[in-house]
Amino acid sequence: MHRWLGTSVAAALLLTACVTINVYFPAAEAKEAAREFVEKVIGDDAKSPATPEAKPDSSVPTTPGGSASLMPVSRRGFDWLSLIGIASAHAQESADINIKTPAIQAIQGRMATRFRNQLQAGFDAGALGLTRDGMIEVRDAGKLALKDRVAITQAVADDNRDRKAVYREIAVANGHPEWEAQIRQTFAQQWIASARGGWWYQDAGGWKQK
Template sequence: MRNLLISIATLAALVGCVTINVYFPEAAAQKAADQFIGNVLEGSGAGKPATGSDTKPASPPAKQPSASLLDLVIPAAHAAETPDIRVSTPETEAIRARMTARFGGQLKALFASGAVGFTSDGLVAVRDASALPLDQRAQANNLLRDENNDRDALYRAVAVANGHPEWEPQIRKTFAQGWVQRAPSGWYYQDASGAWKRK
């Protein structure tokens, strides 16, 4: 009986000392961002489906470790080993539909002309106002405002949907990189220093 009490006390001490680190699952976020961005660009006709050189072969599923007593006591410790990022919610699907419509409409032409580009913080901005006819500048600014409002809402919604509002800056950075990677050749983007470059 004494050994049983010692074992229970030891287990209780171990459980009390366990710290579960919640880290940002970068690889899962990149995969989720790539899928969302691909849906927007391909759905609008602004992008093309990924080719063989752009796609990575699927890796075999990782071998799952066997359950331990600690996993039974703290199941969240095991769940943190295989993170996933949730991007599909009613809010994000509505945002995706609006973004797809904008890209399928005027936004694609603005990118193709070089008038606008992707910023380093995951938004879009006027790069060369002289590429826009004077009578279309106000309309373009309204379009970019709507697009950026949706982008801000998207990054916030993804972070909140995953239970980590504090991840919003990392989500934004991941999406910013994804927009540039999936953009067609000839479109402009800002590098980390803010300089405009052409893809």
């Protein structure tokens, strides 16, 4: 009997030690951070569409007060881990996206200055375009004045370097370097969403004009 109890306690402690916290990528927070960053860079003229309000999941029954009710055991299955005090083996932890670090704000400042002084004219002329992976490309150099081509091409290269750096820096600054690809994709979508009418952007089908 004592041996069985000792084995049970050891098993319970082992299960407790194996509980992991899965930190999910906060897509909504990342989208809002991207919107704030992008609109600060390109100015206030371009406004992205308002994010629709999230609708409650109709599959989860609620009480008259609006809070989620407990589903019967027959529907959700019995949680055997609860017998030994483990609520869930895959708890989730939410996270916010911080874009206010000195390094991130320094990159943002450089990009905003570069956009006003050099890149905006290229976008307005149709010479530059936003790529589907969050970068900038010279899509039609013929629409740039000959005297400006070298400078704007260099500005595009500088901006792309800053873009790569800021996607990486945001992921690292928020403690999740593995989020870099998701941060980059979120920003890629936001650059296009915030683009002004007449600007060119790239999607799976090629170049399109907004």
